[in-house]
Amino acid sequence: MKRKMLQNVAVAAGVAGLMALTTIPEDQDISRQVGDYFEEVRRDPLLLTTFFTAMPKGGDLHHHFSGSMYGETYWQILSDHDGWINTSTVDVDTPGVAHTLPWKRFTALPRDARFDSLKQAFLRTVSAKDYEVSLRPSDEHFFGTFGKMSFIASFGMEQGLRELRQRAVSENVQYIETQTGQPDMRINLPENEGWEKSLEGVSLKDSLAVFGILDKLRDSLLAHGATHWADSCRRRMAEVHRNANVDDSTFMVRYQLSASRAGAPLSVYRRLLLAFEIADRDSLVVGVNLVSREDGEVSMRDYQLHMLMFAHLDRSYYRRVPYSLHAGELTAGMVRPEQLRTHITEAVMVAGARRIGHGVDIAYESAWKPLLDLMARKKIAIEINLSSNEFILKVKNEQHPVLLYFTRKVPVVISTDDAGVLRTDLTRQYVLLATRYPSLHYADIKQMVRNSIRYSFIKPAVVKEQKLRELDAAFARFEQQVLRHRAR
Numbered sequence: 001m002k003r004k005m006l007q008n009v010a011v012a013a014g015v016a017g018l019m020a021l022t023t024i025p026e027d028q029d030i031s032r033q034v035g036d037y038f039e040e041v042r043r044d045p046l047l048l049t050t051f052f053t054a055m056p057k058g059g060d061l062h063h064h065f066s067g068s069m070y071g072e073t074y075w076q077i078l079s080d081h082d083g084w085i086n087t088s089t090v091d092v093d094t095p096g097v098a099h100t101l102p103w104k105r106f107t108a109l110p111r112d113a114r115f116d117s118l119k120q121a122f123l124r125t126v127s128a129k130d131y132e133v134s135l136r137p138s139d140e141h142f143f144g145t146f147g148k149m150s151f152i153a154s155f156g157m158e159q160g161l162r163e164l165r166q167r168a169v170s171e172n173v174q175y176i177e178t179q180t181g182q183p184d185m186r187i188n189l190p191e192n193e194g195w196e197k198s199l200e201g202v203s204l205k206d207s208l209a210v211f212g213i214l215d216k217l218r219d220s221l222l223a224h225g226a227t228h229w230a231d232s233c234r235r236r237m238a239e240v241h242r243n244a245n246v247d248d249s250t251f252m253v254r255y256q257l258s259a260s261r262a263g264a265p266l267s268v269y270r271r272l273l274l275a276f277e278i279a280d281r282d283s284l285v286v287g288v289n290l291v292s293r294e295d296g297e298v299s300m301r302d303y304q305l306h307m308l309m310f311a312h313l314d315r316s317y318y319r320r321v322p323y324s325l326h327a328g329e330l331t332a333g334m335v336r337p338e339q340l341r342t343h344i345t346e347a348v349m350v351a352g353a354r355r356i357g358h359g360v361d362i363a364y365e366s367a368w369k370p371l372l373d374l375m376a377r378k379k380i381a382i383e384i385n386l387s388s389n390e391f392i393l394k395v396k397n398e399q400h401p402v403l404l405y406f407t408r409k410v411p412v413v414i415s416t417d418d419a420g421v422l423r424t425d426l427t428r429q430y431v432l433l434a435t436r437y438p439s440l441h442y443a444d445i446k447q448m449v450r451n452s453i454r455y456s457f458i459k460p461a462v463v464k465e466q467k468l469r470e471l472d473a474a475f476a477r478f479e480q481q482v483l484r485h486r487a488r
């Protein structure tokens with residue numbers, strides 16, 4: 001069978017290809033020889049880049065929609081729709097609002113060198129392009145970009161999705177799971193303040209008391225039309241997804257919805273409930289997450305409460321909805337040492353996360369060993385974001401725990417986090433991985449790529465199986481290509 005496939009490829013490749021193919025072995029030997037070639041090129045950043053560009057990369061399971069769009073796309077959206085720009089601060093706005101000088105419409109901008117320098121200034125504001133550490137701390141710069149751009153991302157979502165698809169396809173990524181939006185419902189609960197007070201006042205040691213409050217809060221939100229808001233949000237997302245026209249037989253986008261952990265407890269719960277309601281019934285929304293900086297004042301204060309919210313929603317109502325949690329996106333010096341001890345543990349053991357995003361402070365967790373054993377046993381994947389951790393946390397090379405997870409047999413997946421803000425892509429993440437960690441070989445990296453489909457939230461299971469088969473077929477083609485190239 002394999003021989004037949006090779007012959008077919010050979011016919012298609014022509015006589016030169018056939019001559020090269022005669023030297024190509026079969027079965028695992030092909031993979032082993034590709035591994036040899038990989039070892040030859042891993043110290044050559046350019047050849048390594050060509051290798052990883054062509055290598056099938058499965059899915060990108062951890063990235064944020066607005067942070068994945070490049071500044072150039074935002075600029076294009078604003079130009080296409082004649083949006084606003086403040087020519088002093090380079091803040092931007094959508095066309096449907098009114099502004100006065102120094103704000104200008106895009107059509108009123110001179111199309112000369114000033115236009116280009118304004119564009120460059122804009123790109124520097126919304127990304128790490130030409131970033132100067134002396135002007136602003138990198139974490140502040142990074143998180144500051146979201147407030148500037150996320151509303152433009154919603155405005156130009158179809159264009160943004162097309163950009164993400166185009167990049168993914170061009171670097172051989174077959175699936176992306178995009179964190180998009182934190183929808184809320186326009187429901188004014190009677191006794192809003194009462195809910196806030198009871199959520200802020202409850203003892204977190206008494207999880208049953210917390211669950212009791214959350215049960216009543218959920219009942220009240222459902223009685224006031226939460227399901228209606230979930231349906232309307234689903235319709236809106238389906239329409240955008242359809243209009244963007246990004247799915248086909250070779251590529252697929254699915255979504256995670258989230259809540260900002262910087263919000264007040266009631267606001268976080270409302271958004272989580274809506275996200276779970278949607279993900280429970282929708283085929284496009286496959287998971288839930290928590291976003292915003294983990295070391296923020298409110299995020300740190302309410303961390304345990306947020307974990308209990310997930311435990312409550314999962315165990316009482318939405319067992320079918322999987323979620324990944326940003327946890328341990330912290331490092332020494334960022335917070336007090338004792339605040340580095342439990343976040344990943346709680347995300348896994350209390351909240352029941354199916355995947356962990358970042359997990360950088362694992363070595364500081366009090367229960368790091370049993371936690372890693374549990375993650376390995378229960379196949380709780382870790383989403384590794386090398387460029388992001390380097391830029392925001394200043395953690396890289398041997399300080400980064402990717403090998404700690406890997407050697408303890410926790411499933412590792414490689415992702416981008418915010419390719420647009422960080423001016424990177426998934427290929428670059430694999431180049432960094434191979435360059436920084438020489439103990440990882442081709443077979444290990446191939447396994448990580450397979451993990452990115454296996455531990456994705458793709459549903460139903462039959463579709464995931466299909467994607468895995470497609471990935472295996474893509475690897476077979478890639479490996480033959482590499483050996484053909486090597487034989488020349």
Ligand SMILES: [Zn+2]
Binds near residue numbers: 064326417
């Ligand atoms: Zn993230």
